[in-house]
Amino acid sequence: MNKINFYLLEYAYSYILRHKNKNIFIVTVFTLLVALLATLFFVTSSLRYELKERIANQSDIIIQNYKAGMPAAIDVSVLDKLLEIEGVTAGKLEVQGKYYFRPKESTFYLLGVDAFEMQDDPVVAKLLEQYELSDSEMLVSKNVQDIMNQAYYKEYFNFIKPDGSLHKVSIKASFDVGERVELKNLIIMSKDTLREIFGYSADEGSDIALSVANKNELEFISSKIRLLLPNAKVTSKDDLLLEYEKLFDYDSGVFLSLFVIALFTFFIIIYDKANGLSSEEKREIGILKAIGWCVEDVLHAKFYEATLLSFFSFTLGLGIAFVYVFVFKAPLLGAIFTHENMLEIHNFQLNIHIELSYILLIFLLSVPVYIAATLIPSWRVATLDADEVMR
Amino acid sequence: MIKLKNVSKIYGKNIKALQDISLEFGEGELIVLKGVSGSGKSTILSLIAGLSKPTMGEVIVDGKKISKLPDHFAASYRRDNIGIVFQKYNLIPELSVEENVLLPLFPLNLPRELMRQKAKRVLEMFSIAHKSSLMVRNLSGGEQQRVAIARANINDPKIILADEPTANLDEKLSCEFIEILRELKSKNRTIVVATHDPLFFELDFVDRVINLEHGKLL
Numbered sequence: 001m002n003k004i005n006f007y008l009l010e011y012a013y014s015y016i017l018r019h020k021n022k023n024i025f026i027v028t029v030f031t032l033l034v035a036l037l038a039t040l041f042f043v044t045s046s047l048r049y050e051l052k053e054r055i056a057n058q059s060d061i062i063i064q065n066y067k068a069g070m071p072a073a074i075d076v077s078v079l080d081k082l083l084e085i086e087g088v089t090a091g092k093l094e095v096q097g098k099y100y101f102r103p104k105e106s107t108f109y110l111l112g113v114d115a116f117e118m119q120d121d122p123v124v125a126k127l128l129e130q131y132e133l134s135d136s137e138m139l140v141s142k143n144v145q146d147i148m149n150q151a152y153y154k155e156y157f158n159f160i161k162p163d164g165s166l167h168k169v170s171i172k173a174s175f176d177v178g179e180r181v182e183l184k185n186l187i188i189m190s191k192d193t194l195r196e197i198f199g200y201s202a203d204e205g206s207d208i209a210l211s212v213a214n215k216n217e218l219e220f221i222s223s224k225i226r227l228l229l230p231n232a233k234v235t236s237k238d239d240l241l242l243e244y245e246k247l248f249d250y251d252s253g254v255f256l257s258l259f260v261i262a263l264f265t266f267f268i269i270i271y272d273k274a275n276g277l278s279s280e281e282k283r284e285i286g287i288l289k290a291i292g293w294c295v296e297d298v299l300h301a302k303f304y305e306a307t308l309l310s311f312f313s314f315t316l317g318l319g320i321a322f323v324y325v326f327v328f329k330a331p332l333l334g335a336i337f338t339h340e341n342m343l344e345i346h347n348f349q350l351n352i353h354i355e356l357s358y359i360l361l362i363f364l365l366s367v368p369v370y371i372a373a374t375l376i377p378s379w380r381v382a383t384l385d386a387d388e389v390m391r
Numbered sequence: 392m393i394k395l396k397n398v399s400k401i402y403g404k405n406i407k408a409l410q411d412i413s414l415e416f417g418e419g420e421l422i423v424l425k426g427v428s429g430s431g432k433s434t435i436l437s438l439i440a441g442l443s444k445p446t447m448g449e450v451i452v453d454g455k456k457i458s459k460l461p462d463h464f465a466a467s468y469r470r471d472n473i474g475i476v477f478q479k480y481n482l483i484p485e486l487s488v489e490e491n492v493l494l495p496l497f498p499l500n501l502p503r504e505l506m507r508q509k510a511k512r513v514l515e516m517f518s519i520a521h522k523s524s525l526m527v528r529n530l531s532g533g534e535q536q537r538v539a540i541a542r543a544n545i546n547d548p549k550i551i552l553a554d555e556p557t558a559n560l561d562e563k564l565s566c567e568f569i570e571i572l573r574e575l576k577s578k579n580r581t582i583v584v585a586t587h588d589p590l591f592f593e594l595d596f597v598d599r600v601i602n603l604e605h606g607k608l609l
C-alpha cells in the first residue's frame with residue numbers, strides 16, 4: 001500500500017462519477033460543514049489577532065469615573081493622586097467618547113487632542129503634524145464626512161450639548177483611515193471644544209490613561225487604584241485581553257443552528273453509509289472479488305474513493321471560507337458575532353491570519369470520519385462470500 | 392485437475408444446494424453441467440472458483456485445497472487460475488471495454504504499456520478490439536459477452552467457468568460462442584459450462600455431460 005496504485009485511483013474516481021447524484025449531495029454537505037467551521041475559525045483568529053494588536057496600542061490602565069452606576073466626568077485632581085502611586089510612570093486626562101447622530105443612526109467617535117501632548121496613535125499624530133486645529137475646527141474621517149454630507153452638513157456640524165443647545169464646529173479637513181477600519185468614525189478636535197460639547201468643566205475629562213513601567217505589575221497597580229477610588233472603573237490591558245477572549249464563546253444562535261444542521265446532515269450521511277451498501281454496490285464488490293480482487297484491494301480502492309471525495313470537499317470548503325472571509329470580508333456575518341460589547345466584524349480589517357491548529361481540528365473532525373464510514377460497510381460486504389454474483 | 396470430494400453445500404438451515412457430490416475433471420476437458428433451474432449448477436462453479444466454501448467435503452484444484460484458502464490466497468488463486476463468464480456478464484457498464492477487461496489486473500499495478508499489450512491481445516483474440524474505447528453500456532449483448540470472455544482470459548487462466556453463457560444470446564451468437572469454446576479447448580483450457588441449453592449436449596468436443604437434480608448427480 002505504500003505506492004499509489006493509479007489504476008485503483010482511476011477506478012475510484014470513475015466510481016465517484018458513476019454515483020454522481022449521491023456524491024454531489026455528500027460533497028455539498030461536507031463542503032458546507034467545513035466552510036462553516038472554517039469561516040468561524042478564520043474570523044475569530046483574525047479578530048483575535050487584530051484585537052491584540054489594538055490593545056497593544058492602548059494605554060496600560062484606563063480609569064473612568066462612575067456616579068450612581070453611570071459613567072461620569074473625571075476630575076484632573078484624581079490624576080495627581082494616581083501619579084503618586086509607585087510604578088506609574090505617566091498619565092494624562094483624556095477627553096473622548098461616543099456621539100450618537102440620530103438622523104443617520106451613526107455613532108461618531110470623538111477624540112479630544114492637545115497640541116502639546118504626545119499622541120499614542122500614529123494616525124492621529126500624523127494628522128496633528130499636518131493640521132493646526134483652532135477651537136472651532138475639527139478633522140473628520142472620510143466616512144464621517146460622507147454621513148454628514150448626507151445630512152446636508154458640508155462645512156460644519158452642529159453638535160447637541162447635554163443642555164439641548166447647539167455647538168457649531170467647522171470641518172477643517174477630512175482624512176483617510178486606510179487599513180485602520182476601527183477609526184472609520186473618528187472625529188478629532190481640541191480637548192476644550194470637546195469638553196464644551198460633552199458639558200465638562202475645564203478640569204474634567206472622560207477618563208485617565210496611565211502608563212506603567214513594569215507590565216507585570218498591571219494587576220497589582222489596578223487593585224491599588226480600585227482601593228483608592230471605590231467609584232471608578234479600572235481597566236488594565238490584561239482585563240481587555242480577557243474580555244476579548246470571552247467574546248469568542250460562540251454563544252450565537254444563528255451560527256449554532258447552522259452548524260447543528262450541517263453536522264446533523266453529515267451524520268445522516270455517515271449513518272446511511274454505515275447502514276450498508278445498495279444491492280448494486282454490493283454486486284460490484286462481488287464482481288471485483290470474483291475476478292480476483294482480495295478484500296484488501298477492494299478496501300484500497302474504497303480508501304482512494306473516500307479520500308478523493310473528502311479531500312476535495314475539505315479543500316473546497318476551506319477555499320470557500322477563505323475567499324468569503326478574507327477576500328469578501330465576511331458579508332452578512334456582522335450580526336452573528338455582535339455581542340453586547342458591539343464587536344462588529346465590519347469594524348475589522350479581517351487580514352489573513354490563520355491558526356493551523358483549528359484547521360487541523362476541522363480536518364480531524366471530518367476527513368477520517370468520512371473515510372472510516374466508507375471503509376467499514378465495504379469491508380463488511382467484501383468479507384462475505386461473493387457467490388451472489390453467480391446468481 | 393479439479394476434484395470435488397463428498398461436497399455438500401447447505402444455505403441457511405436446510406436449503407441443500409448440493410448433497411454429497413464427488414467429481415473429477417482432467418486438464419483440458421470440456422465439461423457440461425446440466426440440470427433444471429435450482430439443481431445446483433452455479434453452486435458447483437462457485438465452489439470451484441473459491442467464491443464460497445462447501446459446508447462439507449473438499450474442493451481441490453491442482454492439488455490445492457481451495458475450500459480451505461483464506462481470502463487473500465483465494466483471490467490470487469482466482470486471478471491467476473480461473474476465468475469466469477457470468478450469465479449476466481457482470482461487466483461495469485460505465486467503464487470502457489478496455490478498462491473492464493483489465494479490471495482483474497488493477498490491484499497488481501503493472502506498467503501501463505504491459506497493461507495495454509495484455510488488453511490488446513485478448514480483445515483481438517475475441518474480435519472486440521475495434522470497440523476497445525467504447526463504454527460497455529453502449530455495446531450489444533453479443534459484444535458484451537465477448538468483453539466478458541476477454542476479461543475471463545486476461546490472465547491466461549487454466550480453468551474457464553461459464554454460467555449459462557448462451558442464456559441471453561440468439562442462435563447465431565450462441566454458435567459463435569461455441570466456436571470460441573472450441574478454440575479455448577484447443578488451447579488445452581479446462582472448461583466447465585453450466586447450462587440447460589440443448590445446443591451443448593450434442594457437441595462433438597464436449598468430453599462429459601453431468602446431470603444434476605436437486606443437488607445430486609444423476
Ligand SMILES: Nc1ncnc2c1ncn2[C@@H]1O[C@H](COP(=O)(O)OP(=O)(O)OP(=O)(O)O)[C@@H](O)[C@H]1O
Pocket residue numbers: 391402403406407408426427428429430431432433434435
Ligand atoms: N445464497 C443463497 N442463499 C440461499 N439459497 C441459495 C443461495 N444460493 C443458492 N441457493 C439455492 O441453492 C439451490 C441451487 O442454486 P444454484 O444457483 O446452484 O442453481 P442453478 O442450477 O444454478 O439454477 P439456475 O439454472 O436457475 O441458475 C437453489 O435452490 C437456490 O435457491
Ligand SMILES: [Mg+2]
Pocket residue numbers: 390391432433434554
Ligand atoms: Mg445458476
